[in-house]
Amino acid sequence: MTVMLPQTGRPNNTITYRRRSWLLSLSGKYGGLETIAWEMANMTLFDLVEPEVTHKVPKHWHSFPPPHPLWHPVLGTLYVIIGLFALFGNGVVLWVFCCTRSLRSGTNLLVINLAFSDLCMVISQFPILVCNCFSQAWVIGPFVCELYGFCGALFGTMSIINLAVIAYDRYRAILSPFGGTQLSMRRAGLWLLLIWVYSGGWCALPFFGWNQYVLEGLLTSCTFDYLSMDTWSRSYVVVLFLASYAVPLVVVCYAYFGIVSSVSRHDRNLKSHERAQGENVRYQNLQRRESQLNRFVFTSVLAFMIASTPYAG
Structure with missing residues (x-):
């Protein structure tokens, strides 16, 4: 038939x-x-x-052929799995921090905000994306497209800026451990306000005519218009790239490599002392700690770049 x-x-x-x-x-x-x-x-x-x-x-x-009809259901199923894991993971982090009074510090408040922004990203994105995948098209109207694009940009930018602030806070704490630079709850609250206002300000600009939120890819999701070649649209993309990716990346790299440099310098002094005293065990422990720190910094910077680079490119 x-x-x-x-x-x-x-x-x-x-x-x-x-x-x-x-x-x-x-x-x-x-x-x-x-x-x-x-x-x-x-x-x-x-x-x-x-x-x-x-x-x-x-x-x-306009000229791209439609994908194989099975492609959308496969993607929708993957998004369901990823979304459920993200909901569970970030939900557990928030629950642990909220229920454990000893963890309520200024630095941990930044971690809570990071988990909260990631959770909001999942809640605002994956149900709509899954619905569109199984419908094989954007079926929720233009207003939701703009709202979806704004939420994705907002919470994504917030997470990136939050990671940069955490890196800067750790840099200050390690370089001046006794200098009164530990992050207070009040100062952490100011940092959170700055993160929200900074991220929201950049992501709200398309609503006022500087760029716009449009459909992308398989046309089941929305984001800012990074394909239009007119100067007005491209200028927003360039400025957003600098403000929400390049500058935070510089801060993260500077902070973590500064931490490595400081700790390595401190460990070299201890190593020379321990070797002079003949304490080989402590000397080996120092070497092990330095190696672990280097791996941590490399992993942190790599994870930041993997998570942020796809759209930044």
Whole structure:
């Protein structure tokens, strides 16, 4: 049995088409495969977009062919698994910090804010993304697209800035352990306010005309427009790259490598003393600690870059 689909213009019912194409693609060489292959070869991602969000699709995506119908359900399933793990992990961190009074310090308040922003990222992103994946298109309207893009940018930027502030706080604490630089709750609160205002300010600018939030990729998610080549849009992308990635990365690298330099210098002095005293065990412990610290710093910087670089690029 061959199901005839529209051959010209946009499909009259894109959701029916997507369901039909997905089911027929599973039928292998049985009824309808030739028709589906012909239709898919003559359609683009843009043809599957709901009419109310067509203005949210950059021209860059207009010529891309639609993915295999199974690709969306596979991605949706992966997002469900990742989202549940993220909900559980960040939820546990918040629960432990909130229920343990001894952990309520200024520095740990930054960690709590990091877990909170990550949790908000999951809550605001993955249910909508999963819904769109299984619908195989953005089906929630243009307003939610803008809200989704803003939340993704806000909580992502917050996490990056938060990591930079944590690195700077550790740098100050280690270089001046007795200099009264331990982060107080009041100062931590000011840092949190600065993180929220700084991140929110940059991410709200598209609502005021500097760039905009649009559909991207498989057109099941939204973010700021990083593809338009006009000077106005590109300038926002460049400034946002510097403000939310390059500057925090410099701070993280400076802080952690400064910590390594300080600890290494201190350990060298201790090593010379221990070797003069013939205490080989303590000397070996110092070497082991320095090696562990170097691995920690390398891992921290690498994790920061892995988490932040894909969109920054």
